[in-house]
Amino acid sequence: MRPLDAQDPARIGDYRLLGRLGQGGMGRVFLARSDRGRTVAVKLVHPELAGEEEFRARFRREVRAAQRVGGEWTAPVLDADTEAGTPWVATGYIAGPSLQRVVGGGTPLPERSVRILAAGLARALGAIHAAGIIHRDLKPSNVLLTIDGPRVIDFGIARALEAVTGNGVTRTGDSVGSPGFMSPEQVRGEPLTPACDVFSLGSVLAYAATGRQPFGTADSIAHALMFRIAQEEPDLSALPDALRELVSGCLAKDPEQRPTPAELVAQAERGAAGGPGADDEPWLPGALIARLGRHAVELLEAEDPQDGENARGGDRAGAPSAVPSPAPEGPGGVHALPTAVSHTSAPGHTPATPPPRPVAPGPASHPPHTARADHGPAVPAPAPASRRRRGAGAARFAAFALVLAGVGAATVYAVLGGDGDGVRAEDAHGKDGRASGQSAANGGIPTDFLGTWETTLDGSAVNARRLTLIQGETGDTVLTMTATGASYRCAFAATLISAGPPVRLGPSTVVSGPDGCRPGESSTLEMVGGTLRRVSDDGKALSYHKTG
Template sequence: MQPLEAGEPRTIGAYRLLGRLGAGGMGRVYLARSEGGRTVAVKVVHPHFALDEQFRARFRREVEAARRVGGAWTAPVLDADPDAPVPWVATGFVAGPALGAAVAGHGPLPQHTVRTLGAGLAEALAAVHALGLVHRDVKPSNVLLTLDGPRLIDFGIARATDSTASLTTTGVSVGSPGYMAPEQIVGSGEVTGAADVFSLGAVLAYAATGTAPFPGDSSAALLYKVVHEEPELGALTGELRELVGGCLAKDPSARPAPAVLARRLAPAGAGASVAAGWLPGPLVEQVSRTAVRLLDLEPASGEDPLASGPVPFTSQALGVFGPPIDPVPATPPPMPTPPPRQAAAPADRKRGGRLSLSVTTRDESERPGGSRKVSCTVALAVAGVLAAVTVGAGVLLDLFPGGGGGPDDTAAQPPASSETGAPTDGGTGPAEVPKTFAGTWEGSITAAGLPAGTMKVTIEPGGRTGEQVGKAEQTDILGNFICEDLLTATSADARTLVVDARRGPRSKGMCSESTKGLRLELSGGTLRYVSADARAGNPVGDLTRGGR
């Protein structure tokens, strides 16, 4: 999460802003608290769209549709003002990773977890379809995992099936390649709730095997396979394979109804399966830490004169979308004091009962602020906003930077090293990078205590200090490639490889130019990724070889 910048509001409606989760082509999303202490996500649309009356009509209609969606397995729309100068919507904040990030970081889910996941999502779809709505974009990034069960989010492109007025452009498919139903792709007839069942089947196949049932290296290849080829279900066996295969039938009428699917996956109901414990241990720990850290967040101070009310069209912070850009003042200001590092939640920090998504503020001393640049390790995304309104092909906002790091992190004081990797003393030549670092390492990372997507680090064999030895590639929580860093070794020993990272040619516009003193630490079968960039939230994560 990034701090609020000058010109950004401190409140929107009745919600006090804690920070900015992210920005994208549709607008900005903020983490906020209600007067009663509930943590919410507030989305403010781009002022450009606010000038479009057709968009306002779409936004109003989709907010109304999302308000109708309720139940245990969705995130509620709590408040909205579609008629504000710049429309906004507030939804319940879900403290859990997206399914895509969970699988990328921890591997395929156990069968009982997949069955509970499928039962909860099927029950959610049954409730949605009963209202005459079709979600139209069920995919891993729109499924969040919490201690209290799965959540199906982002009804921004759901629409009433009984509507006579189309809110999407004729001939434009709404959905995500690889998870869209064949009838969505070819545009043959009306898209019904059966399309959501197909997408659910693809999601469950991905959760159980770690790979999509229709793999491909381009959108065209994915769409062709969905329409013309049978799914690849890998090691799926038994009844679960039968159920997933039934969901992925090409003929919509051959797919099971969501209620029937839910009963077969969890005869006693998804709630009973969740109550018995449904997530594997590593995910329980990740979700718990994220929820606990939310308690420590303080609302932004109200010093800014633009502290409240509707976001004005002239606000620079909301008129330009994309990565945060530090303003260039006429007189350079003094460097802000970096915020104090927080220790990761200790293992013995106990909280009774289940963690609630409605959390309250704790009194703590005010924490110093400061702008933050986006680096490869913090150009992050989250799917934790229910009503992210999308247009056309269902493009989602890039959201949710986050990640840990405490006083025990050795990145706080990186060892001195030369710019070129030449020896700093003693006259010895460049050191060879130990062979144990060579290979591809992958896993989830966090920054400032919040989920930050997936990092893949590739170290080439035979590298030496002073040379480029590999690269780091980041994928956001939505599964989108964000940044590439080229890594130059500055020091190396049997346990620790220290590198300087510079922006690679494949990086998107949101990535910064360089990061120094990034540490890669071997411990058993893991490679710990530790960034010393305090302004970026000290990103950190444990990577495993090959992502296993």
């Protein structure tokens, strides 16, 4: 992530920008955070495209269609303003590197990982196609890797680019896609069906397993790649034999001969032990698990750009520069409010219909609240940690993750991305328990508190809570937690206020999950008869038993 440039806005819609993630053919992409703590990726359309009426019309249609896609295997579309002077769309931010970045760095995935990748991407395509969308641009840079599986981004929106050519002249029949991962029918400019995404998936899987594109290298001339895609057979010589049938079926020249996403899921899972976490093994190699841990910490401890915003005047894209002050906290506690943006919008402002509201992430269950007609009280962003503390916290977690990779991911792994189902960590206390007193005496968290703790709500295994506490200093992110239910998975984090005992934690912030995941109150941890009791400031409490 790069710092914001002088010409970048400080806010887009209701989102405060933290940094620039990248730039593509459609526009700039920013990391941003809502006033209620939700981290999102906001794509701001290029001004020259914003002036094209046909582009706007297609962009409007595609955003509406994308909002119907569920977020289990994709980055869900949360909010958009298609009528702003410069249109934008906000999606859930996936805290993980792209497949392009991982494999392009010289790390092809092992067979089991590729099978799980195939099943996850096929499920994502199934959801996308069910919403009436064809992705058109499935490629390694549009696949993000998280601890609990892959996620697909930029689905559907690419179609809006078909409305204009590079010089802005409206034209139909343009090809949208990346040359090495296009389908034969895209190359030939023929009408597309969902099967074109299956062909692209085959090329993505071949790349994931070998580090090579099946129809040529990244340095190949685009026209040569496209000719081979349309006329020649793929080079799968480096592909493991066990994956050959899976990949070659996707790469059939005839769209009618390619498997459906549902058929691909069944075929992939026959050799993948049921998917991420099904056998208590992470789906990625240990070194990548460590990398994802470092990436998540960097996200959690990102600087709050409030000062920079004030310096640039606080301008918002497509909105007046005046930014209203946060409303005072109302009765009942702000933590119980959903993080979704308002359901009442200006014309053309089309927030997504939120998924079923999960239980609040605090120590106890709170009934989900219906979204208000206005934005309600705003939650101030967490105060930025000092640069020294940021570096120290990241270094500690990186060391923890590297140890994790070295001892084997079967017993130690951290779920920190997407819709993770928990965080597990090596128990840090000594066998005789004497380290606990030493840690407390030295100002750290007592080691009896460290490790992974779990509980359920109302005795139901479906509604589970899992938290992990690691050592740290005041201001460091020391707690990671997941809340899971039948229709949601939320990931949270909290910083250390005081090491105690009892241990005092700051408010929990949302790391990932559907829009209904909500920040929690500050809380206190105490040991009661060998169990860990977490009590939030509103008096709600849960007791956890140790699992690792």
